[in-house]
Amino acid sequence: MIARLSPAERVSAAALGAVALAWMIGAVLRRELFFDPVLFGLGSGAIIAALAIGLVVAFRASGVINFGHGAIATYVTYVYVSLVGTGQYPVPPIPNPLAPIEGIAGIEIVDFPTFISLGDSMGKAPALAIALATAAVLGLVAHFAIFRPLRYAPVLAKVIASVGIMLFLQAAVVLRFGARAKATEPIFPNDPVEILGTRVGQDRLWVLGTVIVITAGLWMLFRYTRFGIATRAGAENERFTTLLGFNADFGAGVSWVMASVLAGLVGILVAPITGVTPNFFTVLLISSLGAALIGRMSSFVIAAAAGLMLGIVDQELFRLELEWDWIPDIGIRRALPFVVIALAMVARGESLPSRGALTVERLPEAYVPRITRGRMVGYGALLAVAFWLTVFAPFQYRAGMQNSMIGVILALSLVVVTGYVGQISLMQMALAGIGAFSVASFGTQAGMPLPVALPLAVACGVGFGLIAAVPSLRTRGASLAIVTLASGLAMGEIFFSRPGWFGLDRGVKTTDPPELFGVEFGPNSDFIFGDGKIPTGGYGLFLLVVGALCCISVMRLRRSRLGEQMLAVRANERAAAAAGVNVAAIKLSAFAISSFFAGLGGALIAFNLGTYGTDTFGIFASLTVLAFAYLGGISTVGGAITAGTLFSEGIGIVVTNEWVIDVGPYTAYVAGFFLIGTAVYNNEGIDGFQRRQFHQLGGWLGRRFGRGPAVSGESTDVEPPVTPDEPAAASGVSGGGAEAGDG
Amino acid sequence: MGDPVLATRSLSVRFGGLVAVDDVSLECRRGRLTGLIGPNGAGKTTFIDAVTGFLPNNSKGSVLLEGEEVFGRSPHVLSHAGLTRTWQTLELFDDITVRSNLDVASRRLTVGSALLDYLRPRQRAARVNEVLDLLNLGDIAERQPRELSQGQRKLVGVGRALVAESSKILLLDEPAAGLDKAETDWFGAQLRHLVDQGYTMVLVDHDMGLVLNVCDYIHMLVFGQLTASGTPDDMRNDPEVIAAYLGHSGVEP
Ligand SMILES: Nc1ncnc2c1ncn2[C@@H]1O[C@H](COP(=O)(O)OP(=O)(O)OP(=O)(O)O)[C@@H](O)[C@H]1O
Ligand SMILES: [Mg+2]
Numbered sequence: 001m002i003a004r005l006s007p008a009e010r011v012s013a014a015a016l017g018a019v020a021l022a023w024m025i026g027a028v029l030r031r032e033l034f035f036d037p038v039l040f041g042l043g044s045g046a047i048i049a050a051l052a053i054g055l056v057v058a059f060r061a062s063g064v065i066n067f068g069h070g071a072i073a074t075y076v077t078y079v080y081v082s083l084v085g086t087g088q089y090p091v092p093p094i095p096n097p098l099a100p101i102e103g104i105a106g107i108e109i110v111d112f113p114t115f116i117s118l119g120d121s122m123g124k125a126p127a128l129a130i131a132l133a134t135a136a137v138l139g140l141v142a143h144f145a146i147f148r149p150l151r152y153a154p155v156l157a158k159v160i161a162s163v164g165i166m167l168f169l170q171a172a173v174v175l176r177f178g179a180r181a182k183a184t185e186p187i188f189p190n191d192p193v194e195i196l197g198t199r200v201g202q203d204r205l206w207v208l209g210t211v212i213v214i215t216a217g218l219w220m221l222f223r224y225t226r227f228g229i230a231t232r233a234g235a236e237n238e239r240f241t242t243l244l245g246f247n248a249d250f251g252a253g254v255s256w257v258m259a260s261v262l263a264g265l266v267g268i269l270v271a272p273i274t275g276v277t278p279n280f281f282t283v284l285l286i287s288s289l290g291a292a293l294i295g296r297m298s299s300f301v302i303a304a305a306a307g308l309m310l311g312i313v314d315q316e317l318f319r320l321e322l323e324w325d326w327i328p329d330i331g332i333r334r335a336l337p338f339v340v341i342a343l344a345m346v347a348r349g350e351s352l353p354s355r356g357a358l359t360v361e362r363l364p365e366a367y368v369p370r371i372t373r374g375r376m377v378g379y380g381a382l383l384a385v386a387f388w389l390t391v392f393a394p395f396q397y398r399a400g401m402q403n404s405m406i407g408v409i410l411a412l413s414l415v416v417v418t419g420y421v422g423q424i425s426l427m428q429m430a431l432a433g434i435g436a437f438s439v440a441s442f443g444t445q446a447g448m449p450l451p452v453a454l455p456l457a458v459a460c461g462v463g464f465g466l467i468a469a470v471p472s473l474r475t476r477g478a479s480l481a482i483v484t485l486a487s488g489l490a491m492g493e494i495f496f497s498r499p500g501w502f503g504l505d506r507g508v509k510t511t512d513p514p515e516l517f518g519v520e521f522g523p524n525s526d527f528i529f530g531d532g533k534i535p536t537g538g539y540g541l542f543l544l545v546v547g548a549l550c551c552i553s554v555m556r557l558r559r560s561r562l563g564e565q566m567l568a569v570r571a572n573e574r575a576a577a578a579a580g581v582n583v584a585a586i587k588l589s590a591f592a593i594s595s596f597f598a599g600l601g602g603a604l605i606a607f608n609l610g611t612y613g614t615d616t617f618g619i620f621a622s623l624t625v626l627a628f629a630y631l632g633g634i635s636t637v638g639g640a641i642t643a644g645t646l647f648s649e650g651i652g653i654v655v656t657n658e659w660v661i662d663v664g665p666y667t668a669y670v671a672g673f674f675l676i677g678t679a680v681y682n683n684e685g686i687d688g689f690q691r692r693q694f695h696q697l698g699g700w701l702g703r704r705f706g707r708g709p710a711v712s713g714e715s716t717d718v719e720p721p722v723t724p725d726e727p728a729a730a731s732g733v734s735g736g737g738a739e740a741g742d743g
Numbered sequence: 744m745g746d747p748v749l750a751t752r753s754l755s756v757r758f759g760g761l762v763a764v765d766d767v768s769l770e771c772r773r774g775r776l777t778g779l780i781g782p783n784g785a786g787k788t789t790f791i792d793a794v795t796g797f798l799p800n801n802s803k804g805s806v807l808l809e810g811e812e813v814f815g816r817s818p819h820v821l822s823h824a825g826l827t828r829t830w831q832t833l834e835l836f837d838d839i840t841v842r843s844n845l846d847v848a849s850r851r852l853t854v855g856s857a858l859l860d861y862l863r864p865r866q867r868a869a870r871v872n873e874v875l876d877l878l879n880l881g882d883i884a885e886r887q888p889r890e891l892s893q894g895q896r897k898l899v900g901v902g903r904a905l906v907a908e909s910s911k912i913l914l915l916d917e918p919a920a921g922l923d924k925a926e927t928d929w930f931g932a933q934l935r936h937l938v939d940q941g942y943t944m945v946l947v948d949h950d951m952g953l954v955l956n957v958c959d960y961i962h963m964l965v966f967g968q969l970t971a972s973g974t975p976d977d978m979r980n981d982p983e984v985i986a987a988y989l990g991h992s993g994v995e996p
Binding site for chain 1: 795797817818819822823827828830834835836837838839843844846847848850851852856857860861903904907
């Protein structure tokens with residue numbers, strides 16, 4: 001298995017060996033510097049490793065990189081903690097179906113239970129059993145309801161679905177248990193022991209031992225049993241395993257259960273040591289993703305070893321930064337693992353996918369915007385309503401419109417790169433952060449006027465976006481998702497998460513309101529129209545203009561030759577290259593345009609908030625933006641507008657809050673739920689769904705009243721999607737071909 | 744007797760231990776339809792992949808386009824240089840219209856032309872219409888490939904390779920596979936017609952009948968090696984060919 005190493009891998013193995021040797025010598029000479037951190041790092045590395053092998057199990061089962069793995073760990077851990085602490089089993093937060101009625105009528109019809117009491121606090125063993133059973137159920141649901149239907153779906157849909165799981169479970173935890181950290185009684189003995197003269201907590205060693213045992217077990221299971229061999233082949237070639245007489249689907253289901261039980265187990269074992277917060281394991285998951293990738297998502301042993309190494313390197317760098325002043329304080333410690341991940345992926349990637357690596361993937365339709373009179377009237381009406389809401393409506397609507405308009409611009413950034421070119425980007429909010437932080441640095445701190453500071457800030461966003469896009473030239477699909485995630489993190493760590501001129505000032509960043517020709521038009525500035533309450537309409541109006549311009553420019557992009565080439569690259573990189581398309585250049589320009597919108601959106605957020613921290617631009621924000629963009633419709637401008645409406649605290653939410661029910665606390669939860677649903681059952685998002693409905697309605701009306709099928713409907717009235725294993729079923733070989741033959 | 748448009752010298756492709764194309768040197772002359780035949784897995788597709796720059800890490804040797812060494816250039820550069828191809832598995836751009844499929848391939852996009860087109864869109868190449876007419880695709884130009892029949896899709900693939908302004912030679916990978924007898928005959932006639940108009944092409948196909956009927960010169964690959972070359976008449980009587988295709992339905996005529 002390990003024997004097939006490329007020359008590059010041999011060189012790096014040798015280099016690794018040399019470093020290890022030097023390290024050992026160092027450890028003998030200065031143990032506090034080179035030995036103790038290693039020992040401590042093994043503790044945190046064990047957690048990373050444990051999550052990493054769970055990721056490998058899930059990937060081997062169904063080719064999914066499960067971004068929800070950490071959230072499964074978190075949810076199961078909270079179930080356990082709750083059972084041990086109070087004996088309460090949380091009911092999954094199912095929204096009360098009567099809520100809309102109750103909300104409007106202002107009464108409460110039924111009291112939905114949030115917990116089922118299973119007696120007072122429970123013993124650890126039964127709690128563990130129940131929690132792990134919950135994990136098993138989660139695994140089954142993940143397999144049967146989500147990833148099995150997605151077997152032949154584009155990687156994008158799989159990534160989105162797993163992001164949906166993450167958002168959904170994490171929101172469920174917050175809804176049921178609150179956002180605060182929880183602690184629980186130890187499971188392993190935790191008095192410290194001495195190892196070669198250094199005291200460490202015994203419990204960490206127990207975790208480490210458990211991880212090693214599990215890794216070895218999994219290795220043997222997948223290496224030597226029929227089940228393991230068939231599952232491994234199943235992810236690669238379903239027909240082959242079917243020939244072997246083994247049900248690959250069964251194997252995948254079992255693997256999903258194993259993966260999520262493993263996640264839950266890790267969480268429960270680790271929680272007493274570290275405590276647990278709703279996003280604790282998801283944050284750790286990023287390092288684990290790196291480790292799993294180093295193991296090529298297939299080797300348990302390498303993934304676990306890499307996880308341990310990442311833990312050690314982190315501790316070691318931490319210690320060295322304290323010891324040696326000359327190490328520049330640019331966030332290297334936290335960014336390094338991600339830079340390494342990105343480099344490793346790039347080294348391993350190919351600039352064009354190899355033959356056979358392509359599957360027939362049905363991506364969301366990227367409709368060509370057609371300019372008809374009806375549509376112009378529609379856009380005009382939309383704009384008029386938006387104008388009224390932005391300027392004259394009560395203040396909460398105005399605030400909603402501001403958030404929505406920014407959401408539209410951020411979603412547009414994803415329409416270009418993900419919708420048109422098919423490149424998944426999980427770093428959009430990091431790019432937005434660069435826009436936000438640099439507009440404050442250039443504008444407020446350096447005193448540059450808006451027409452200089454804003455373009456400069458956007459240019460910074462584009463610059464970083466281009467740097468981060470380089471890996472995209474050699475990776476694609478799920479690997480690209482991970483690389484962009486890593487790039488986003490590295491950007492945050494290096495650029496704005498630290499104090500400094502570009503970064504934070506006492507934990508926050510502050511921007512003065514925008515000003516042009518002596519007129520200030522921030523959200524708090526005076527404005528001639530409206531009721532004078534904050535936010536006033538001036539900034540919203542500015543956003544409306546900018547947002548409309550952005551929408552128009554993306555529509556034009558879709559109609560342009562560049563846009564056409566982007567879609568060609570999305571459809572088929574190899575064929576595009578053969579048709580003379582410079583795939584690398586197209587991808588870079590898409591990332592540049594996308595970063596332009598992201599940076600712009602970030603700068604606009606900066607003005608909107610005035611004062612902000614790094615959380616606004618963290619990975620979860622990036623994932624959430626992708627979620628909303630996909631939900632709205634990832635490949636159309638209409639989808640971006642829909643996404644903006646749904647955006648956190650956007651106009652859609654405000655309207656729902658005012659008129660139907662206060663969805664506030666449920667936003668992420670509901671978004672996660674619908675995101676999964678969209679990925680599995682309707683990959684075109686709300687916008688595409690509406691289009692279909694309209695066309696069907698149009699067609700029905702047309703047939704009904706004898707006008708023939710709706711005129712503009714041809715491009716959407718497609719035949720049922722072609723099944724991937726039989727591209728272009730023989731459907732019309734004779735029919736249409738003969739037709740051509742006559743001509 | 745045209746000059747060679749495309750020539751390979753000692754072109755080899757290895758996948759690990761497997762030599763898929765083994766030291767192949769051949770020439771494709773201007774204005775001719777050159778056939779490339781061989782049993783399944785002989786390396787025909789791999790040969791095309793290597794010539795068009797898709798196997799930079801697995802191939803070695805030399806590829807001459809009108810006498811100029813082009814080995815090692817990337818696929819899009821080769822396409823601009825005039826080396827265009829179709830795919831055995833079609834590989835159309837499934838979610839844009841037929842016209843857009845051809846549009847993408849029709850002209851090279853530079854920073855300047857992209858910007859200009861963005862500012863003043865819809866200036867479409869007459870060349871695209873020409874090819875659409877040539878292949879009788881005019882009626883379905885606004886449809887998407889996945890709505891079309893297999894035969895129409897094949898034509899779109901050919902059109903996409905044909906449309907490049909700079910195209911000097913066309914490599915067709917089993918363009919007639921999956922068509923019935925009548926369609927194949929029609930398709931062969933179309934190819935012959937194009938060649939007679941001055942196009943240079945390479946035709947890879949299993950259908951010996953088609954290849955023997957329409958090609959001017961034929962090469963045969965077996966296990967990656969060039970085992971026979973000659974005119975259709977030579978090939979009909981070549982023992983190597985008969986051995987390789989023994990019992991194959993296409994040989995009788
Ligand atoms: N990317 C690859 N990696 C490994 N082996 C490959 C790869 N591509 C092709 N091969 C192998 O190279 C050999 C030649 O394949 P190729 O597809 O070129 O044959 P072909 O003549 O086109 O066959 P067919 O008539 O079936 O299309 C086969 O044994 C195939 O398995
Ligand atoms: Mg072939």
